Structures are given as structure tokens and as C-alpha cells.
Amino acid sequence: MALHPEAAALLARSHRLGADPRNTNYAGGNTSAKGTDTDPATGRDVELLWVKGSGGDLGTLTAGGLAALRLDRLRSLVDVYPGVEREDEMVAAFDYCLHGRGGAAPSIDTAMHGLIDAAHVDHLHPDSGIALATAADGEQLTAECFGESVVWVPWRRPGFQLGLDIAAVKAANPQAIGCVLGGHGITAWGESSEQCEANALHIIRTAEAFLAERGKPEPFGPVLDGYQALPQAQRRERAAALAPLIRGLASTDHPQVGHFTDTAEVLDFLARAEHPRLAALGTSCPDHFLRTKVAPLVLDLPATATPEEAAARLRELHADYRADYQAYYDRHATADSPAIRGADPAIVLVPGVGMFSFGRDKQTARVAGEFYLNAINVMRGAEAVSTYAPIEEAEKFRIEYWALEEAKLRRMPKPKPLATRIALVTGAGSGIGRAIAERLVAEGACVVIADLNAENAAAVAQELGGPDRAVAVTVDVTDEAQIAEAFRAAALAFGGVDLVVNNAGISISKPLLETTARDWDLQHDIMARGSFLVSREAARTMIEQGLGGDLVYIASKNAVFAGPNNIAYSATKADQAHQVRLLAAELGEHGIRVNGVNPDGVVRGSGIFAGGWGAQRAATYGIAEEKLGEFYAQRTLLKREVLPEHVANAVLALTGGDLTHTTGLHVPVDAGVAAAFLR
Known part of the structure; x- marks a missing residue:
């Protein structure tokens, strides 16, 4: 159904007002319009009020964020109003005034909009208006600033009585275009949407100019020695x-x-x-x-x-x-x-x-x-x-x-399992790390996407919702300074860190005699040393917070299974696996749980496999590289291919709140490899 022209004009006005922070704060204030529409039940004209409902923000208001009420019913509530001591009961009465289905729940300010005798009303919270409203002599200053065009209304808590008060003030002051609400904000009105918006902006800009012209230059006093901003x-x-x-x-x-x-x-x-x-x-x-x-x-x-x-x-x-x-x-x-x-x-x-x-x-x-x-x-x-x-x-x-x-x-809806948790995932720009980051955000966490590839990290953070949900940091996990900077970024973005996933890694698959000392060092620098450095920095933050925390190592089936041509990778995975046990024993007194996940055969989406590991392993097993995932699946007990999201599921299981008394555990995510069963 097409939106009524008055409601459409109301949305456009709301968007313009809400787009400028000088006009009102986020989710602050409400706007309304009155008009005539056809009642589908009777075919007769009916007067309606469209008003911003409870919650939401003017700048992004949609038709679904409006409440539509029958004006005759709303105004009839004056006859049953039980008085200021019971005015909260009137909010429930608004439901009996609603027109049609859908739309937002009427807010506490609905009475203000319905009872004021004007076709359009804007109630806003501009800094300039509230400055006058909270001045010790605000009533006098309002008169000096606006003359008789804007009227002072003493403080009253938002509600039905405030709506009656403002309606009476407007009736008694036909020359007025609005009012300053003591301690609160402003309200403006007009007979058209354009006039109402112009009146609201006039009040706001006039107050701004008055404060600038009349105000003393240093209202907060002189600068205190030693209190200046640090570089x-x-x-x-x-x-x-x-x-x-x-x-x-x-x-x-x-x-x-x-x-x-x-x-x-x-x-x-x-x-x-x-x-x-x-x-x-x-x-x-x-x-x-x-x-x-x-x-x-x-x-x-x-x-x-x-x-x-x-x-x-x-x-x-x-x-x-x-x-x-x-x-x-x-x-x-x-x-x-x-x-x-x-x-x-x-x-x-x-x-x-x-x-x-x-x-x-x-x-x-x-x-x-x-x-x-x-x-x-x-x-x-x-x-x-x-x-x-x-x-x-x-x-x-x-x-x-x-x-x-x-x-x-x-x-409000029940919080998600990881609500208020702040996670940092290494190697989160692709593959398993990316899948983990996606799952953590979906379950309510804020996530720091840490990856050596800055472009990948930034793309993942943006796809996950941007800075209110995820931020990207560029990290070489072999570099202590970069790791420390990543945790500083997490602290500035979200306040700290509660959950760290050591996922960054590479894999070098060679027989013993072909494995060089450089191969060995590189493999251990990134995964064994890197995990140690990340966990050490994480522990510093978590201990300082005093909120406990989770460390999760993405190890491997190879941490316990002796496979061919894999000395550097498997040895470093065994190192990571033992770090889990060592840190679980050391950090438990701080409420920090340390657990591991042992995946196997995660081919699809894997950065490691795409980097040549897949071809090497396929050659070892004598199969085509594109058949590697199928090959790994067929050697498992469940005959199922393991995907990055399955590893992410295990991370959530370890950190989502059900395993509160579990630490030092390794969870296999390998579809069943009997040779890798933990003993």
C-alpha cells in the first residue's frame, strides 16, 4: 500500500533533521504529522496521527518506525486521564488508538504530538536548545533570545501531562512557533511540514547564535597546569x-x-x-x-x-x-x-x-x-x-x-551467547580464521580481524559489519611489536580482549631429508613462537581486565598423528598442542580457559592448501589435487568432508558459555580419524 503523502513528507523531514547532529542526538526526539485518510472499515474519512514510535533514529526512520493512531480516540483520552500520579497508564491506552496493523509501538511522547493543535510537530534535543533549557535562568534567557515567538515550559517528566501542558501553552500563545522545555529540549510546530521544519531550525539556529554572541569565551574556566591533552x-x-x-x-x-x-x-x-x-x-x-x-x-x-x-x-x-x-x-x-x-x-x-x-x-x-x-x-x-x-x-x-x-x-531480545565478548582471531583474512570470525560476530562478539594480508583483513571486517562489529589489524605473528600493537588496537576499538584464537599458520610438507633448517625455523616461528607471543600478550590484557577469558589454539590432527613427509608442520602442531596444556595449568587461577581444536583435511577455502600445501599433500597420496577433500573424507569414520565452518562451530562450543568448567581440552574436528584419537 502506498504511503500517505503526509507520512511520506514526515519521513523526509525526519531524515533531514536527523542527518545533522546539531538538531538532535542519536535516537533523540520525535516528529509527527496529522492528516486525513480513508478508514477501510467504513469507507469514511478519518483523521490520523503519524508519529515516530518508540526507539529508532530520525535520520534512518522508515515507514515501519511510525505509529499511526486515530486522532479522535487519542484526543478522547483527555476525558479518561486519571491525573499525573497515574499518567504512565496512558501509554497502554495508546494501543486502543492505533489505526490498522503493523508499525511501531507508540512512545511516551505520543500525547504531546496528538494534543498540540498543529498539523505537524517536531520534538528535538539540540545542544543549543538544551543549553538554554538547563541554564539557571533559562526562562529569562529564552525570552531574551526569542521574544514571544518561543515560550518556556517548566520541567516536567515526559508523559501525558507534559502533552497537556504544551497544548495549553500553544493555545494561550497563538503567536508562538514552539517552546523550550526546561531541562529537556525543544518542541516546534507548523501547519505544513515545511513550516514545522523551518520553525524547528529557526529555534535551533537562533539559540546557537545567541549562545555564540552572548557567551563568554572560556565557559569552562582556565586551563589547569598538567591537565592539557597529551600528544x-x-x-x-x-x-x-x-x-x-x-x-x-x-x-x-x-x-x-x-x-x-x-x-x-x-x-x-x-x-x-x-x-x-x-x-x-x-x-x-x-x-x-x-x-x-x-x-x-x-x-x-x-x-x-x-x-x-x-x-x-x-x-x-x-x-x-x-x-x-x-x-x-x-x-x-x-x-x-x-x-x-x-x-x-x-x-x-x-x-x-x-x-x-x-x-x-x-x-x-x-x-x-x-x-x-x-x-x-x-x-x-x-x-x-x-x-x-x-x-x-x-x-x-x-x-x-x-x-x-x-x-x-x-x-529487548535475549543476548546472544557471545554478547559483550571481544575476540581477536589471527589469520582471520581467509579460510578457517575467516569462518571463525564470521561465527563469532554472528553470535554477538566484537572481533579484531588480525592477518598478515591487510587487504584481506579489511575486506572481512567490512563484510562483517564495520567498526561496530569488526576491525582489521595487520599482524605478522612473529613480530612482538606488531602483536602488541594489535592488542592496543583492540583496546582502543572495544576496550580489551576476552577471546583469542591462535589460527595463523603456514604448512611446509616435505620429507625429512628435503626439509631445510629455514623451513623448520619458518614453520616454528609462525605457529609455535607466534602462538606463544599472541597468548602472552592476550594473558597480559585478560589479567589486567580481571574478567577471565578464553584462549583457543587451532592445532591439528597432526599434533597426535604421525604422518609421512610432514616433520616441520606436525612438530610445530605438537608444540601448539602442548602450549594448550601448559597455559591451561598456568592461567586457570585468573579464570582464563585454554583449549584447542584439532581439525583435519580442511581443504575448501583454506589459505594453506591454496598456497601449495594441497598440491604437496596430493602428491604424497598419489591423487589429483582437486580430489583431496574427497580423499580426506573417505578415510574418516564418518565419511564427511570437514569445512572451515565446522572448525568455527567447535570454537563456539568451547567459548559460548556451555563448557564453563572445561580447560586443557583438545576437540577433534576431523570427521573421525581413529589414529588421532586422544589417549
């Missing part, structure tokens, strides 16, 4: 060193994925004298603190502090933060409040270095950081013309622990 290379190195510790602290109650930001705005804020006071006040807009928590954790040391001093102080501050957050919860919780959701920070600020943000996945962590950047911009604007004065702590708690927000969290 970029030193800053990134310090961030990578601190990230696993900070992620471990932020994951005390629930595992988290991390994100790091060192934009100029963040670094300038942390260099200024007023940042401790302002950070302690917390954010104000409901969208902000729902994602950033009531306040961040701020390291109270200069950038000149040593990494050891910073780490020790972060541990102390984290303990204080948890105690303070528990006290905040206890101050405001009632008998029917949802249980505390965790007392760890979502935002950690380190002067001279930047901001670490955390969430249940990479996108959530990244967006939390974006929201705190919005909050910094809001603080700057408010302090430039007045004093930053966010909503009261009790109101923040009412929204953070809102029953409706709790219900939304409960409706």
Missing part, C-alpha cells in the same frame, strides 16, 4: 594501556563493551578548571543520562601522572563511585522501584587522554560517548551565558528507574 601518540598509547583496567572496573556488575573518544571537545573540557564541578552535576536531558548514567567517573589526576598512579587511583575512585551510586539508589528508591541495574559507571573521563564509554554492545558504548559529548556541549552553552543547572537528582532517578523504561529493557 596524540602518547595519548593513544596511554588510553590503550588503561582501557582493559577501566573496562574491567566498568564490568564489575555486568560485562561491557568499551569505546574510546579523544575529540578536541572532550580534551578541552577535561583540561579546564570547572570540569570536576560540572561533571559531578551530571547530565539533564532524559536521553542523555539514560545512556550515560547520572554522572561520570572522573580521574582526579593530571595527565602528567604515571600510568601506575592513574591505575591505582582509578581503582579507588571506582570503589567510591559504586558506593555513591548505591547511596543515590537508596535515597530515591521506593518499594515498587525496579532493582538497581548495576553501580558501575558508563562514562569514565581521564584528563589529557579522553573518554571511555561502555554499553552492552559496541554501538551502545559508542552512542553513550556521543551523548556525553552532547552533554559537554550543553554545559558549555549554559555556562557561557549563565550557570549550568540540570534537573534535580530525584527527577533523574524517576526517569532512570521509570517503570516504563524497565518494561522497555525487558522487551
